[in-house]
Amino acid sequence: MPYLNRDGHMTDISVIGLGAMGSALARAQIAAGRSVTVWNRSAEKAAPLVAEGAIAATTASEAISASPVTITCVKSHPQTIGILRNAGNVLPGKTIIELSTGGATEAEELSQFLEGAGAEWMFGIINAYPHMIGNEDAVLSVVGTEEQWVANSPIIKAMGGGSVHVGDQAGMLAALFAGLFTVRQGFMWGMIYGAPACKKAGISMQAFSDLVPISMGMMKPYYDYFAATVPEASYDNPPAKMQTYAAALEDVLASFEALGARDELPRLFVEMANKGMAAGYEDQALTAVIEVLARERS
Ligand SMILES: NC(=O)c1ccc[n+]([C@@H]2O[C@H](COP(=O)([O-])OP(=O)(O)OC[C@H]3O[C@@H](n4cnc5c(N)ncnc54)[C@H](OP(=O)(O)O)[C@@H]3O)[C@@H](O)[C@H]2O)c1
Known part of the structure; x- marks a missing residue:
């Protein structure tokens, strides 16, 4: 009833x-x-x-x-x-x-x-x-x-x-939220870290702010690169190899150091790219670092 x-x-x-x-x-x-x-x-x-x-x-x-x-x-x-x-x-x-x-x-x-x-x-x-x-x-x-x-x-x-x-x-939703929030906070903290480095070099915050959307034009290709490689764990023949990114990231870290700007974020990028290189992915897509990190135990 x-x-x-x-x-x-x-x-x-x-x-x-x-x-x-x-x-x-x-x-x-x-x-x-x-x-x-x-x-x-x-x-x-x-x-x-x-x-x-x-x-x-x-x-x-x-x-x-x-x-x-x-x-x-x-x-x-x-x-x-x-x-x-x-x-x-x-x-x-x-x-x-x-x-x-x-x-x-x-x-x-x-x-x-x-x-x-x-x-x-x-x-x-x-x-x-x-x-x-x-x-x-x-x-x-x-x-x-x-x-x-x-x-x-x-x-x-x-x-x-x-x-x-x-x-x-x-419990999956909390992990999904944490992962997706980290994606957009990565953008937010990228701006927060990039701004003082430019400020220390005498670049106006207006110029930096105006150029962020231009740089962000690469976000769609970045996402396409991620979507084309990660779901299938297929990292071969990338448009840019991990070693190419690693070299650019080393240059970025050196600029931060030379400017005396806080460099934890670019240092983390270099450390992670080096982990991927050490695992043998130097000729593959940067996103292959995911495989290395997912195997790690904290
Ligand atoms: N608002 C958004 O944009 C948004 C977006 C995504 C997700 N959410 C999620 O949706 C949920 C509700 O958010 P909201 O924006 O509707 O918040 P809200 O306007 O502050 O409403 C909170 C609701 O929870 C009830 N409540 C709180 N403690 C309670 C308790 N101990 N026992 C019974 N009812 C209780 C309140 O009842 P009373 O009216 O009696 O206080 C009210 O109905 C949250 O988990 C939030 O994270 C919200």
Whole structure:
């Protein structure tokens, strides 16, 4: 006998957590034509969604019971675990899609709790601001079993049309976030390190700043080089060999040293390129260093 909430409704989907993001997620589900139950710790945040057709549950337990699938989007995984632990015995047979951001250890803890409680799960990272939710090109990166992805991708793609399934372990998303954040922070810290070296040489920060986008024109070829070599671990016949990069990086480090500029970043580049050379990749693509680093144990 399915649970019926106090208004006698069963809905398609429930959303727990109606902050900026949770409200946008609930709105996208309403826009996709699903019947939606919502719950938030501070009850007043449900009102705008109720005005748009959602049903407000008075407890998290009631929200989970109302639908086969519940999206959770609160502060982080520990808050989701707290809510679910307090919800009582309503989880067996349900699917929880956890879209709160969180760390690997907490994600594993939450997934184990859900499995122990007889629930299925998916976890996702939302690569978008709330106003982008529901767009064709918004992307949620999700993990869960292939079966869960097949079953829930219409729900997930209603929130981000470009969403992707990246694996089946709950803890993978924290590593994915760390890896991708490092890519863009690499750009940020490249500017932060490059600027003082130029400043010490008397180059105006306006000139440096104006020329960054010109230099960044190489980012697409860099990315194409990465995409053409790394997924297949195929590093032969590169347009520029590792030894060519290593020599240029040595020159860059020497310039930093001569200027008396902080040089940890170019020194790291030289050290890593030298590791790749020592491993025998000198005639191959620079990206082959990935193979050396991935084999290392910290
Ligand atoms: N906003 C973004 O651009 C964005 C982008 C990507 C991912 N995210 C992720 O989405 C999640 C929510 O972010 P948001 O922007 O919606 O934040 P927010 O506007 O600050 O909302 C936070 C939500 O979490 C709830 N909450 C916090 N602690 C709770 C607890 N102990 N028990 C029950 N509910 C609790 C809040 O309930 P109350 O209303 O009762 O305080 C509120 O619904 C975060 O994990 C965030 O990293 C956000």
